Amino acid sequence: MSRVKKSSSRLGRPPATDSADTRRTILDVARAAFADRGFEVTTNREIATEAGITPAALYHYFPSKLDLFVAVHHDTQERVLARFNQAINDVSGFVPRFEAILDESHRMNNEDPSLARFLGSVRVDVARHPEFEMAVQVDQAAMDTFFRSIVDHGVETGDVDRSRRALVLSFVATTLTGLTTGQSASDRQHALAVEAIKAAVRGDLVARLPQV
Amino acid sequence: MSRVKKSSSRLGRPPATDSADTRRTILDVARAAFADRGFEVTTNREIATEAGITPAALYHYFPSKLDLFVAVHHDTQERVLARFNQAINDVSGFVPRFEAILDESHRMNNEDPSLARFLGSVRVDVARHPEFEMAVQVDQAAMDTFFRSIVDHGVETGDVDRSRRALVLSFVATTLTGLTTGQSASDRQHALAVEAIKAAVRGDLVARLPQV
Amino acid sequence: MSRVKKSSSRLGRPPATDSADTRRTILDVARAAFADRGFEVTTNREIATEAGITPAALYHYFPSKLDLFVAVHHDTQERVLARFNQAINDVSGFVPRFEAILDESHRMNNEDPSLARFLGSVRVDVARHPEFEMAVQVDQAAMDTFFRSIVDHGVETGDVDRSRRALVLSFVATTLTGLTTGQSASDRQHALAVEAIKAAVRGDLVARLPQV
């Protein structure tokens, strides 16, 4: 919101601008826009205006709208993964690590909701644009690998049964997707969902039924 | 499967029926298209062609593309809700009912994947088009109410602690969203996710940690 | 110039228009524009405006600007070839036939200068746009074949030496290109060039030098 540079609106190179700054701004602005409105609905003009430049200037930094999207994806995935990695750094065991990830998710959702929101909506955009598939799959594989490593770590520490690796991984993917996609609107809602997932993992979400 | 409207030569049939058939076809075709490619990317021409008519003819059935989308939403929500209601009909207790819903979800995802896929992607489309919000909120409220009733039923039957109503409801919303949005690509994947959710609800997803 | 239909500028289908007429008008208008300004410089908007429609309506008749160009090429080539064929119909011998073609060229250049001008400039446009090559080569092969047949006919009637077939064909191509490309601006200039070519073919353009 406070990103808008004073719109110079004058020809030629603007005084005292840093190329890297502009690129960073574009990436941030674009992430928010893509997260809110998706790839199709977001126009170059919107992104450019919010970044304080003209649509044509976008092409100075990214060869096409699609490339910009891919760059945003890569940047976001990278940042989130770094946060996750750092979050589990001095934590051991599957459950503690998963909870650390959930907590970090919640923190990130507070600091910059566009990170999670983007990752939540990217799935849809990618599904809708077959051209994206290849471009983002490297990044997504990295995220997959990360989650898999958490589960495998759980197997080692004993809280995940070796035979249930796939099941647990599926649970992680499903809940994280659900959290990111559906519950990131308000802080309260997000916090509640995080608690719910934790409770479920701990096994005390609902009363244990007497196993007949 | 055959999407093209059958040629209307069944003698004696009132013409109104053909009209209703065409409307039905449009709705089905549009649901699949919106589910696959989203509101923006799907064009009237695509829908019309697949329904065997011209884009202009669409306007005899729906006043605008937006109205068509809303109609599809209503229709889909209604059908899914009917299936859910029927699924829990002779089942008692929160966990059994939730499991029944998950199973029904899985069945539906097999029979006509476009139902779930549409509901999965509608969230994004609605978020991206503020105009939709009002139109779909009635339908979404109905779904909310349904889930709330399941949880309340759980409180009555005793397997949901009264103080955890909100928590459990959040879990239902989160996992169902995650299931629909992220795990509906293949039957196998969907089945696994359903099992994972069930295990989590039963409390035996991971090894119970010794409660100190 | 007098092609402009009353600009309806009203939405929906305009009353009493014939699709075939509009297509014909577009083709004619486009030929003139392409001939004058070339493919790149001519804009869809110019063509549309001169044809009394909007740029978007162009796409009702031709899938792209390139396709329109190819259609104009085909149409023009066909019409010119028809005139040439008719011109040599009851004439025998290479020289008489070549002269008939030159005369017909001159007549056409008077009636509708855009035919020749287009054919003159198309060579350049095709050279500049590799994508055109394939699309127009069928038409150009037909023209080639026609000229070749004239020369071969000359061999049969005896006024072209069999060993000079290639040479004569080259002369026909060179002069006709030169005529169309460089001398079609004014009627007088064109007529003079036609006379010059005829004189050269007759062998009395310049005084015969005493062959030492």
Added chain:
Amino acid sequence: MSRVKKSSSRLGRPPATDSADTRRTILDVARAAFADRGFEVTTNREIATEAGITPAALYHYFPSKLDLFVAVHHDTQERVLARFNQAINDVSGFVPRFEAILDESHRMNNEDPSLARFLGSVRVDVARHPEFEMAVQVDQAAMDTFFRSIVDHGVETGDVDRSRRALVLSFVATTLTGLTTGQSASDRQHALAVEAIKAAVRGDLVARLPQV
């Protein structure tokens, strides 16, 4: 052949010379580009890149793309005219001089095809850009004057009939245009066309018909 400006490290050389080198390089590179793709299709960036500089640097040498084009035209016309003048230097009579010009054309087409190709395509570009007309007409007048002088020389030496001056001049213009525009693709083709024109001028292209 090597288009890239040599690195300017020859000590003691006045910097002005490097500047002149760069200008020369731009002119050469631009001629080839304009010849191949025409004024519109050729971009400043292409020219600059091939000349080893940036688009902005172009503006240190030429005030605009249009001016660059005009400069290329002037330069090319000048060089070709110089070659032509030299070619007819010690030749007398219209036919021998015309043949000398044709031979020189052929030689030039071999050495640097871009000279002829540029001159062949310039006609079209000028016709397409009314702004060029005035700028190039001085150069073209010089070329015209040259050809006129050849013909007048022919009148003096007696091989051109005084009454046929205009006719012969038209022939020269037409064939030279045809040669440059249409037959300069391959050496073989060009050579054949040159021979054909020579034969026509000599009067023995086709069998002389019995003049009744």
Added chain:
DNA sequence: TATGAATGAGCCTTCATTCAT
């Protein structure tokens, strides 16, 4: 002299929608 960052104008094309038939 040269570069990199930026602009403004304009182009081709797509699309929802309208209207006469």
Added chain:
DNA sequence: GATGAATGAAGGCTCATTCAT
């Protein structure tokens, strides 16, 4: 009901050109 012809608005992108450095 349905179609085909047309529109207006908008979008992504390219390009010559400008200006601070």
